[in-house]
Amino acid sequence: MPKLKTRKAAAKRVRVTRRGKLMHAKGASGHLKTKKSYRARKAGKKMTALTPGFARKVMAMLRGG
Numbered sequence: 001m002p003k004l005k006t007r008k009a010a011a012k013r014v015r016v017t018r019r020g021k022l023m024h025a026k027g028a029s030g031h032l033k034t035k036k037s038y039r040a041r042k043a044g045k046k047m048t049a050l051t052p053g054f055a056r057k058v059m060a061m062l063r064g065g
Contacts, residue, residue: 003064004063004064005064006061006062006063006064007061007062007064010058010061010062011061011062013025014050014058014062015047016062021049021050021055022049022050022055022058022059023047023048023049023050024047024048024050025047025048026043026044026046026047026048028044029041029044029045
């Protein structure tokens with residue numbers, strides 16, 4: 001039986017916390033920042049947790065399923 005491979009696209013975009021939560025960065029923070037308010041720019045830096053249903057799917061990708 002061959003080794004299971006992780007999906008690298010998912011691994012690059014998601015971080016797993018110590019408690020097992022999956023965190024991802026919000027989008028729309030790359031460029032065109034002059035149009036956005038200070039609060040919107042600040043909120044773009046924060047990582048947010050994935051929803052439980054989607055987190056299950058991503059965990060399967062990280063495990064190699």
